[in-house]
Amino acid sequence: MSPSVRDCLVSAPGKAILHGEHAVVHGKVALAVSLNRRTYLHLKATSDGTVCINLPNIDTFLCWNLSELKQLLEAGQRLDFDLLKRLRDFMGLTNGNLDTSNMATLTFLYIYMSLFGSGELPSLKVSVWSELPTGAGLGSSAAYSVCLAAALLCASGAIPAPLKEWDHTCRWHQEDLELINSWAFQGEMIIHGNPSGVDNTVGTWGGMLRFLAGKIIPLSRVPLIRILLTNTKVPRSTKVLVARVKDRINKFPPIMIPVLDTVDAVSSTCEKVLTEMTREPITGEHYNTLEELIDINQHLLNVMGVGHPALDMVCRVTLAKGLHSKLTGAGGGGCGITLLRPETDSAIIQSTMQDLKDCGFDCWETSIGGPGVQQHSPFSIKEEILEILNRYGVPRVTEQEDGLTL
Ligand SMILES: Nc1ncnc2c1ncn2[C@@H]1O[C@H](COP(=O)(O)OP(=O)(O)O)[C@@H](O)[C@H]1O
Ligand SMILES: C[C@@](O)(CCOP(=O)(O)O)CC(=O)O
Ligand SMILES: [Mg+2]
Numbered sequence: 001m002s003p004s005v006r007d008c009l010v011s012a013p014g015k016a017i018l019h020g021e022h023a024v025v026h027g028k029v030a031l032a033v034s035l036n037r038r039t040y041l042h043l044k045a046t047s048d049g050t051v052c053i054n055l056p057n058i059d060t061f062l063c064w065n066l067s068e069l070k071q072l073l074e075a076g077q078r079l080d081f082d083l084l085k086r087l088r089d090f091m092g093l094t095n096g097n098l099d100t101s102n103m104a105t106l107t108f109l110y111i112y113m114s115l116f117g118s119g120e121l122p123s124l125k126v127s128v129w130s131e132l133p134t135g136a137g138l139g140s141s142a143a144y145s146v147c148l149a150a151a152l153l154c155a156s157g158a159i160p161a162p163l164k165e166w167d168h169t170c171r172w173h174q175e176d177l178e179l180i181n182s183w184a185f186q187g188e189m190i191i192h193g194n195p196s197g198v199d200n201t202v203g204t205w206g207g208m209l210r211f212l213a214g215k216i217i218p219l220s221r222v223p224l225i226r227i228l229l230t231n232t233k234v235p236r237s238t239k240v241l242v243a244r245v246k247d248r249i250n251k252f253p254p255i256m257i258p259v260l261d262t263v264d265a266v267s268s269t270c271e272k273v274l275t276e277m278t279r280e281p282i283t284g285e286h287y288n289t290l291e292e293l294i295d296i297n298q299h300l301l302n303v304m305g306v307g308h309p310a311l312d313m314v315c316r317v318t319l320a321k322g323l324h325s326k327l328t329g330a331g332g333g334g335c336g337i338t339l340l341r342p343e344t345d346s347a348i349i350q351s352t353m354q355d356l357k358d359c360g361f362d363c364w365e366t367s368i369g370g371p372g373v374q375q376h377s378p379f380s381i382k383e384e385i386l387e388i389l390n391r392y393g394v395p396r397v398t399e400q401e402d403g404l405t406l
Helices: 066-070 081-091 100-116 140-156 174-192 198-205 238-251 253-279 284-304 309-319 346-358 383-391
Strands: 008-019 030-045 050-055 060-065 124-130 208-212 215-218 226-231 324-327 335-340 362-366 374-376 398-400 403-405
Touching: 008 140, 008 198, 008 253, 008 335, 030 140, 030 198, 030 253, 030 362, 030 383, 050 066, 050 100, 060 066, 060 100, 081 100, 100 140, 100 174, 124 140, 124 383, 140 174, 140 198, 174 198, 174 238, 198 208, 198 215, 226 346, 238 253, 253 284, 284 324, 284 335, 309 324, 309 335, 309 346, 346 362
Parallel strands: 050 124
Antiparallel strands: 008 030, 008 374, 030 124, 030 208, 050 060, 208 215, 226 335, 226 362, 324 335, 398 403
Protein backbone atom coordinates (compact mmCIF):
# COMPACT_ATOMS: atom_id res chain seq x y z
CA MET A 1 0.00 0.00 0.00
CA SER A 2 1.63 3.29 -1.06
CA PRO A 3 1.33 6.40 1.14
CA SER A 4 -1.34 8.85 0.10
CA VAL A 5 -0.40 12.33 -1.07
CA ARG A 6 -2.22 15.63 -1.30
CA ASP A 7 -3.91 16.48 -4.60
CA CYS A 8 -3.03 19.88 -5.94
CA LEU A 9 -3.54 22.18 -8.87
CA VAL A 10 -0.76 24.70 -9.57
CA SER A 11 0.40 27.06 -12.31
CA ALA A 12 3.51 29.06 -13.20
CA PRO A 13 4.05 31.78 -15.81
CA GLY A 14 6.31 31.87 -18.85
CA LYS A 15 8.80 34.70 -19.24
CA ALA A 16 10.33 37.06 -21.75
CA ILE A 17 13.91 38.25 -21.42
CA LEU A 18 14.16 41.95 -22.27
CA HIS A 19 17.96 41.89 -22.26
CA GLY A 20 20.74 39.54 -21.16
CA GLU A 21 19.86 36.10 -22.54
CA HIS A 22 22.98 33.92 -22.87
CA ALA A 23 25.18 36.58 -21.22
CA VAL A 24 23.34 35.71 -17.98
CA VAL A 25 24.68 32.14 -18.19
CA HIS A 26 28.17 33.71 -18.00
CA GLY A 27 27.51 35.83 -14.94
CA LYS A 28 26.10 38.98 -16.60
CA VAL A 29 22.90 40.88 -15.78
CA ALA A 30 19.55 39.88 -17.30
CA LEU A 31 16.24 41.74 -17.17
CA ALA A 32 13.33 39.36 -17.36
CA VAL A 33 9.60 39.60 -16.95
CA SER A 34 6.81 37.09 -16.41
CA LEU A 35 4.09 36.71 -19.03
CA ASN A 36 0.38 36.25 -18.65
CA ARG A 37 0.58 32.83 -20.32
CA ARG A 38 0.98 29.95 -17.92
CA THR A 39 1.61 26.24 -17.49
CA TYR A 40 -0.93 24.33 -15.37
CA LEU A 41 -0.32 21.08 -13.51
CA HIS A 42 -2.71 18.82 -11.68
CA LEU A 43 -1.36 16.19 -9.32
CA LYS A 44 -3.76 13.50 -8.21
CA ALA A 45 -3.25 10.73 -5.68
CA THR A 46 -4.04 7.27 -7.04
CA SER A 47 -4.06 3.83 -5.46
CA ASP A 48 -3.08 1.51 -8.28
CA GLY A 49 0.61 1.26 -7.43
CA THR A 50 1.75 3.32 -10.43
CA VAL A 51 3.10 6.78 -11.13
CA CYS A 52 1.87 8.34 -14.36
CA ILE A 53 2.52 11.51 -16.37
CA ASN A 54 0.24 12.99 -19.01
CA LEU A 55 1.95 15.70 -21.05
CA PRO A 56 -0.40 16.37 -23.98
CA ASN A 57 1.61 19.40 -25.27
CA ILE A 58 4.44 17.05 -26.14
CA ASP A 59 2.36 13.94 -26.77
CA THR A 60 3.84 12.02 -23.84
CA PHE A 61 1.74 9.65 -21.73
CA LEU A 62 3.68 7.25 -19.50
CA CYS A 63 3.16 5.06 -16.43
CA TRP A 64 5.59 3.06 -14.31
CA ASN A 65 5.07 0.47 -11.59
CA LEU A 66 6.31 1.75 -8.23
CA SER A 67 8.02 -1.58 -7.63
CA GLU A 68 10.22 -1.00 -10.72
CA LEU A 69 11.13 2.54 -9.67
CA LYS A 70 11.95 1.45 -6.10
CA GLN A 71 14.72 -0.73 -7.44
CA LEU A 72 16.53 2.38 -8.66
CA LEU A 73 16.81 3.80 -5.17
CA GLU A 74 19.51 2.98 -2.70
CA ALA A 75 18.49 3.28 0.93
CA GLY A 76 18.88 6.80 2.28
CA GLN A 77 20.67 8.09 -0.79
CA ARG A 78 20.10 11.69 -1.78
CA LEU A 79 19.51 12.45 -5.41
CA ASP A 80 22.69 12.94 -7.32
CA PHE A 81 24.18 12.28 -10.69
CA ASP A 82 24.33 8.55 -9.90
CA LEU A 83 20.58 8.45 -9.61
CA LEU A 84 20.29 10.53 -12.76
CA LYS A 85 22.42 7.96 -14.52
CA ARG A 86 20.29 5.10 -13.16
CA LEU A 87 17.17 6.90 -14.41
CA ARG A 88 18.73 7.39 -17.85
CA ASP A 89 19.59 3.69 -18.00
CA PHE A 90 16.09 2.79 -16.78
CA MET A 91 14.60 4.92 -19.59
CA GLY A 92 17.01 3.43 -22.14
CA LEU A 93 18.72 6.77 -22.84
CA THR A 94 22.18 5.50 -23.38
CA ASN A 95 23.27 7.82 -26.23
CA GLY A 96 22.84 10.92 -24.04
CA ASN A 97 20.69 12.56 -26.69
CA LEU A 98 17.59 13.77 -24.90
CA ASP A 99 14.57 14.64 -27.01
CA THR A 100 11.60 16.75 -25.88
CA SER A 101 9.70 13.87 -24.32
CA ASN A 102 12.70 12.27 -22.63
CA MET A 103 13.84 15.55 -21.08
CA ALA A 104 10.39 16.21 -19.64
CA THR A 105 10.10 12.62 -18.37
CA LEU A 106 13.56 12.57 -16.83
CA THR A 107 12.89 15.90 -15.11
CA PHE A 108 9.68 14.55 -13.59
CA LEU A 109 11.26 11.28 -12.43
CA TYR A 110 14.30 13.11 -11.01
CA ILE A 111 12.23 15.45 -8.83
CA TYR A 112 9.69 12.75 -7.88
CA MET A 113 12.34 10.19 -6.89
CA SER A 114 14.44 12.64 -4.95
CA LEU A 115 11.52 14.09 -2.99
CA PHE A 116 9.92 10.76 -2.15
CA GLY A 117 12.93 8.43 -2.42
CA SER A 118 13.81 8.32 1.27
CA GLY A 119 10.35 6.90 2.16
CA GLU A 120 7.64 4.96 0.35
CA LEU A 121 7.04 6.04 -3.25
CA PRO A 122 3.42 7.23 -3.58
CA SER A 123 1.06 6.27 -6.37
CA LEU A 124 0.03 9.39 -8.28
CA LYS A 125 -0.83 10.92 -11.61
CA VAL A 126 0.47 14.24 -12.94
CA SER A 127 -1.18 16.06 -15.86
CA VAL A 128 0.28 19.21 -17.40
CA TRP A 129 -1.10 21.65 -19.92
CA SER A 130 0.61 24.82 -21.06
CA GLU A 131 -0.55 27.96 -22.86
CA LEU A 132 3.10 28.53 -23.79
CA PRO A 133 4.65 27.27 -27.00
CA THR A 134 7.18 24.55 -26.12
CA GLY A 135 10.81 25.25 -26.95
CA ALA A 136 10.24 28.77 -28.28
CA GLY A 137 12.13 31.01 -25.85
CA LEU A 138 9.28 31.82 -23.47
CA GLY A 139 10.54 29.67 -20.62
CA SER A 140 8.20 26.69 -21.03
CA SER A 141 10.87 24.42 -19.52
CA ALA A 142 11.10 26.58 -16.41
CA ALA A 143 7.31 26.91 -16.03
CA TYR A 144 7.10 23.09 -16.28
CA SER A 145 9.90 22.60 -13.72
CA VAL A 146 8.42 25.18 -11.32
CA CYS A 147 5.00 23.48 -11.50
CA LEU A 148 6.55 20.04 -10.91
CA ALA A 149 8.59 21.31 -7.97
CA ALA A 150 5.64 23.11 -6.35
CA ALA A 151 3.19 20.23 -6.78
CA LEU A 152 5.57 17.46 -5.70
CA LEU A 153 6.90 19.44 -2.71
CA CYS A 154 3.33 20.18 -1.69
CA ALA A 155 2.23 16.56 -2.18
CA SER A 156 5.16 15.34 -0.10
CA GLY A 157 4.30 17.72 2.74
CA ALA A 158 7.70 19.50 2.45
CA ILE A 159 5.79 22.74 1.93
CA PRO A 160 2.22 23.52 3.01
CA ALA A 161 -0.75 23.80 0.65
CA PRO A 162 -1.48 27.52 1.05
CA LEU A 163 -4.97 27.41 -0.50
CA LYS A 164 -7.80 27.78 2.01
CA GLU A 165 -11.32 26.55 1.28
CA TRP A 166 -12.50 30.06 0.45
CA ASP A 167 -9.52 31.00 -1.74
CA HIS A 168 -9.41 30.81 -5.52
CA THR A 169 -5.65 31.26 -5.85
CA CYS A 170 -2.89 31.45 -3.31
CA ARG A 171 0.89 31.96 -3.24
CA TRP A 172 3.47 30.39 -0.95
CA HIS A 173 5.62 32.18 1.65
CA GLN A 174 9.14 33.33 0.83
CA GLU A 175 10.98 30.29 2.25
CA ASP A 176 8.64 27.85 0.46
CA LEU A 177 9.17 29.78 -2.80
CA GLU A 178 12.92 29.50 -2.31
CA LEU A 179 12.58 25.72 -1.97
CA ILE A 180 10.36 25.52 -5.06
CA ASN A 181 12.87 27.62 -6.99
CA SER A 182 15.82 25.46 -5.99
CA TRP A 183 14.09 22.25 -7.14
CA ALA A 184 12.91 23.92 -10.33
CA PHE A 185 16.52 24.91 -10.99
CA GLN A 186 17.49 21.23 -10.81
CA GLY A 187 14.78 20.51 -13.39
CA GLU A 188 16.24 23.24 -15.61
CA MET A 189 19.67 21.63 -15.23
CA ILE A 190 18.32 18.48 -16.85
CA ILE A 191 16.61 20.40 -19.66
CA HIS A 192 19.16 23.20 -20.30
CA GLY A 193 22.42 21.55 -19.25
CA ASN A 194 23.87 24.76 -17.80
CA PRO A 195 21.02 27.11 -16.89
CA SER A 196 21.52 30.55 -15.37
CA GLY A 197 18.42 30.15 -13.18
CA VAL A 198 16.74 33.30 -14.47
CA ASP A 199 13.77 31.48 -16.03
CA ASN A 200 12.84 29.38 -12.97
CA THR A 201 13.27 32.47 -10.80
CA VAL A 202 10.78 34.47 -12.88
CA GLY A 203 8.45 31.45 -12.97
CA THR A 204 8.58 31.25 -9.18
CA TRP A 205 8.39 34.94 -8.25
CA GLY A 206 6.68 36.52 -11.27
CA GLY A 207 6.90 40.24 -12.08
CA MET A 208 9.94 41.96 -13.56
CA LEU A 209 13.36 41.27 -12.13
CA ARG A 210 17.04 41.89 -12.50
CA PHE A 211 19.03 38.66 -12.24
CA LEU A 212 22.78 38.50 -11.68
CA ALA A 213 24.73 35.37 -10.73
CA GLY A 214 21.80 33.87 -8.83
CA LYS A 215 20.95 37.16 -7.08
CA ILE A 216 17.47 38.44 -7.70
CA ILE A 217 16.40 42.04 -7.45
CA PRO A 218 12.69 42.45 -8.11
CA LEU A 219 11.94 45.70 -9.94
CA SER A 220 8.92 46.70 -7.94
CA ARG A 221 8.18 49.92 -9.83
CA VAL A 222 8.15 49.36 -13.57
CA PRO A 223 6.41 51.37 -16.27
CA LEU A 224 3.54 49.71 -18.08
CA ILE A 225 5.14 48.37 -21.25
CA ARG A 226 3.29 46.79 -24.13
CA ILE A 227 5.00 44.24 -26.33
CA LEU A 228 4.24 42.00 -29.25
CA LEU A 229 5.41 38.41 -29.07
CA THR A 230 6.07 36.63 -32.34
CA ASN A 231 6.71 32.91 -32.55
CA THR A 232 8.60 32.14 -35.76
CA LYS A 233 7.77 28.46 -35.09
CA VAL A 234 11.36 27.56 -36.01
CA PRO A 235 12.16 24.75 -33.55
CA ARG A 236 15.30 24.99 -31.42
CA SER A 237 16.70 23.68 -28.19
CA THR A 238 17.99 25.92 -25.42
CA LYS A 239 20.53 23.27 -24.43
CA VAL A 240 22.07 23.20 -27.92
CA LEU A 241 22.18 27.02 -28.21
CA VAL A 242 23.70 27.54 -24.75
CA ALA A 243 26.40 25.01 -25.68
CA ARG A 244 26.96 26.79 -29.03
CA VAL A 245 27.59 30.13 -27.31
CA LYS A 246 29.98 28.48 -24.86
CA ASP A 247 31.95 26.97 -27.75
CA ARG A 248 32.23 30.37 -29.41
CA ILE A 249 33.43 31.98 -26.18
CA ASN A 250 36.03 29.24 -25.76
CA LYS A 251 37.16 29.65 -29.36
CA PHE A 252 37.41 33.48 -29.37
CA PRO A 253 37.73 34.69 -25.77
CA PRO A 254 39.14 38.14 -26.63
CA ILE A 255 36.28 38.72 -29.06
CA MET A 256 33.39 37.20 -27.14
CA ILE A 257 34.13 38.38 -23.60
CA PRO A 258 33.74 42.05 -24.62
CA VAL A 259 30.47 41.10 -26.36
CA LEU A 260 29.14 39.65 -23.09
CA ASP A 261 30.29 42.78 -21.24
CA THR A 262 28.49 44.95 -23.78
CA VAL A 263 25.26 42.97 -23.30
CA ASP A 264 25.70 43.51 -19.56
CA ALA A 265 25.96 47.26 -20.16
CA VAL A 266 22.86 47.16 -22.38
CA SER A 267 20.87 45.47 -19.58
CA SER A 268 22.07 47.97 -16.99
CA THR A 269 21.31 50.93 -19.26
CA CYS A 270 17.84 49.56 -19.95
CA GLU A 271 17.21 49.11 -16.23
CA LYS A 272 18.26 52.73 -15.64
CA VAL A 273 15.87 54.00 -18.32
CA LEU A 274 12.98 51.88 -16.96
CA THR A 275 13.62 53.27 -13.47
CA GLU A 276 13.68 56.84 -14.82
CA MET A 277 10.37 56.17 -16.55
CA THR A 278 8.75 55.48 -13.16
CA ARG A 279 10.17 58.68 -11.62
CA GLU A 280 9.60 61.29 -14.29
CA PRO A 281 7.08 61.85 -17.07
CA ILE A 282 7.63 59.32 -19.84
CA THR A 283 8.94 60.97 -22.99
CA GLY A 284 9.56 59.89 -26.56
CA GLU A 285 13.28 60.03 -25.76
CA HIS A 286 12.88 57.21 -23.21
CA TYR A 287 11.30 55.05 -25.90
CA ASN A 288 13.95 56.04 -28.47
CA THR A 289 16.63 54.78 -26.06
CA LEU A 290 14.76 51.52 -25.35
CA GLU A 291 14.47 50.95 -29.11
CA GLU A 292 18.16 51.60 -29.72
CA LEU A 293 19.08 49.16 -26.95
CA ILE A 294 16.86 46.52 -28.58
CA ASP A 295 18.64 47.01 -31.93
CA ILE A 296 22.09 46.88 -30.33
CA ASN A 297 21.31 43.72 -28.39
CA GLN A 298 19.84 41.96 -31.43
CA HIS A 299 23.15 42.55 -33.27
CA LEU A 300 25.12 41.27 -30.29
CA LEU A 301 22.99 38.12 -30.15
CA ASN A 302 23.73 37.59 -33.85
CA VAL A 303 27.44 37.90 -33.05
CA MET A 304 26.98 35.19 -30.40
CA GLY A 305 25.63 32.91 -33.16
CA VAL A 306 22.05 32.59 -31.93
CA GLY A 307 20.26 34.51 -34.66
CA HIS A 308 18.12 32.98 -37.41
CA PRO A 309 16.80 34.25 -40.78
CA ALA A 310 13.24 34.00 -39.40
CA LEU A 311 14.21 36.31 -36.52
CA ASP A 312 15.83 38.73 -39.01
CA MET A 313 12.51 38.68 -40.82
CA VAL A 314 10.64 39.63 -37.62
CA CYS A 315 13.03 42.58 -37.18
CA ARG A 316 12.63 43.69 -40.81
CA VAL A 317 8.84 43.38 -40.93
CA THR A 318 8.37 45.31 -37.68
CA LEU A 319 10.95 47.97 -38.59
CA ALA A 320 9.01 48.63 -41.80
CA LYS A 321 6.25 49.82 -39.42
CA GLY A 322 8.70 51.77 -37.25
CA LEU A 323 8.83 49.11 -34.50
CA HIS A 324 11.95 47.54 -33.00
CA SER A 325 12.41 43.83 -32.22
CA LYS A 326 14.92 41.38 -30.85
CA LEU A 327 14.91 37.66 -30.16
CA THR A 328 14.00 36.58 -26.66
CA GLY A 329 15.25 33.49 -24.83
CA ALA A 330 17.78 31.20 -26.43
CA GLY A 331 17.17 32.32 -30.04
CA GLY A 332 18.09 30.14 -33.02
CA GLY A 333 14.38 30.40 -33.94
CA GLY A 334 11.58 30.59 -31.41
CA CYS A 335 10.22 33.97 -30.38
CA GLY A 336 10.97 37.64 -30.86
CA ILE A 337 9.67 40.59 -28.82
CA THR A 338 8.65 43.92 -30.31
CA LEU A 339 8.36 47.08 -28.23
CA LEU A 340 5.14 49.04 -28.73
CA ARG A 341 5.29 52.78 -28.07
CA PRO A 342 2.39 54.34 -26.15
CA GLU A 343 1.46 56.40 -29.21
CA THR A 344 1.60 53.43 -31.60
CA ASP A 345 -1.74 53.46 -33.34
CA SER A 346 -3.82 50.30 -33.01
CA ALA A 347 -4.20 50.20 -36.83
CA ILE A 348 -0.38 50.01 -37.11
CA ILE A 349 -0.27 47.23 -34.51
CA GLN A 350 -2.96 45.28 -36.33
CA SER A 351 -1.27 45.62 -39.73
CA THR A 352 2.13 44.67 -38.27
CA MET A 353 0.59 41.58 -36.70
CA GLN A 354 -1.04 40.72 -40.02
CA ASP A 355 2.30 41.10 -41.85
CA LEU A 356 3.96 38.79 -39.32
CA LYS A 357 1.16 36.24 -39.64
CA ASP A 358 1.54 36.43 -43.43
CA CYS A 359 5.13 35.23 -42.90
CA GLY A 360 3.68 32.12 -41.23
CA PHE A 361 4.40 33.33 -37.69
CA ASP A 362 2.12 33.40 -34.65
CA CYS A 363 1.81 36.86 -33.16
CA TRP A 364 0.00 38.30 -30.18
CA GLU A 365 0.05 41.40 -28.02
CA THR A 366 0.66 40.69 -24.37
CA SER A 367 0.80 42.40 -21.06
CA ILE A 368 3.68 41.54 -18.81
CA GLY A 369 4.20 40.84 -15.12
CA GLY A 370 1.84 37.93 -14.33
CA PRO A 371 2.01 36.39 -10.83
CA GLY A 372 4.58 33.71 -10.04
CA VAL A 373 3.76 30.13 -9.05
CA GLN A 374 0.29 29.74 -7.56
CA GLN A 375 -1.95 27.09 -6.11
CA HIS A 376 -5.46 27.15 -7.57
CA SER A 377 -8.97 26.06 -6.86
CA PRO A 378 -10.55 24.73 -10.06
CA PHE A 379 -12.77 27.84 -10.17
CA SER A 380 -9.80 30.09 -10.86
CA ILE A 381 -8.83 28.23 -14.02
CA LYS A 382 -10.22 28.82 -17.50
CA GLU A 383 -12.86 26.29 -18.45
CA GLU A 384 -10.97 25.10 -21.55
CA ILE A 385 -7.79 24.40 -19.56
CA LEU A 386 -9.72 22.51 -16.91
CA GLU A 387 -11.34 20.52 -19.68
CA ILE A 388 -7.95 19.49 -21.09
CA LEU A 389 -6.68 18.50 -17.63
CA ASN A 390 -10.02 16.70 -17.08
CA ARG A 391 -9.36 14.47 -20.04
CA TYR A 392 -6.31 13.19 -18.23
CA GLY A 393 -7.72 12.50 -14.81
CA VAL A 394 -8.99 15.63 -13.04
CA PRO A 395 -12.54 14.88 -11.93
CA ARG A 396 -15.09 17.50 -12.97
CA VAL A 397 -15.50 20.35 -10.53
CA THR A 398 -18.53 19.62 -8.39
CA GLU A 399 -20.03 21.92 -5.82
CA GLN A 400 -20.79 20.08 -2.59
CA GLU A 401 -22.31 21.19 0.66
CA ASP A 402 -19.00 21.19 2.42
CA GLY A 403 -17.17 23.14 -0.28
CA LEU A 404 -15.45 22.31 -3.51
CA THR A 405 -13.84 19.09 -4.49
CA LEU A 406 -11.34 18.46 -7.15
N1 LIG B 1 3.98 21.71 -21.34
C1 LIG B 1 5.05 20.93 -21.26
N2 LIG B 1 4.90 19.60 -20.99
C2 LIG B 1 6.00 18.83 -20.90
N3 LIG B 1 7.28 19.23 -21.08
C3 LIG B 1 7.48 20.51 -21.35
C4 LIG B 1 6.38 21.42 -21.45
N4 LIG B 1 6.90 22.63 -21.72
C5 LIG B 1 8.24 22.47 -21.81
N5 LIG B 1 8.60 21.21 -21.57
C6 LIG B 1 9.98 20.67 -21.60
O1 LIG B 1 10.86 21.77 -21.85
C7 LIG B 1 11.59 21.57 -23.08
C8 LIG B 1 11.76 22.89 -23.82
O2 LIG B 1 12.70 23.64 -23.12
P1 LIG B 1 13.63 24.72 -23.79
O3 LIG B 1 14.40 24.13 -24.93
O4 LIG B 1 14.36 25.34 -22.69
O5 LIG B 1 12.61 25.78 -24.42
P2 LIG B 1 11.75 26.95 -23.71
O6 LIG B 1 12.26 28.18 -24.36
O7 LIG B 1 10.33 26.71 -24.09
O8 LIG B 1 12.03 26.88 -22.26
C9 LIG B 1 10.77 20.58 -23.87
O9 LIG B 1 11.60 19.85 -24.75
C10 LIG B 1 10.17 19.70 -22.77
O10 LIG B 1 11.11 18.72 -22.37
C1 LIG C 1 19.60 31.45 -23.13
C2 LIG C 1 19.12 31.57 -21.69
O1 LIG C 1 19.66 32.79 -21.15
C3 LIG C 1 17.57 31.70 -21.63
C4 LIG C 1 16.87 30.52 -22.23
O2 LIG C 1 15.49 30.71 -22.22
P1 LIG C 1 14.52 29.70 -23.00
O3 LIG C 1 14.76 28.31 -22.49
O4 LIG C 1 14.85 29.83 -24.46
O5 LIG C 1 13.12 30.17 -22.70
C5 LIG C 1 19.63 30.38 -20.90
C6 LIG C 1 19.54 30.53 -19.39
O6 LIG C 1 19.51 31.67 -18.87
O7 LIG C 1 19.58 29.50 -18.70
MG1 LIG D 1 13.92 26.78 -21.31
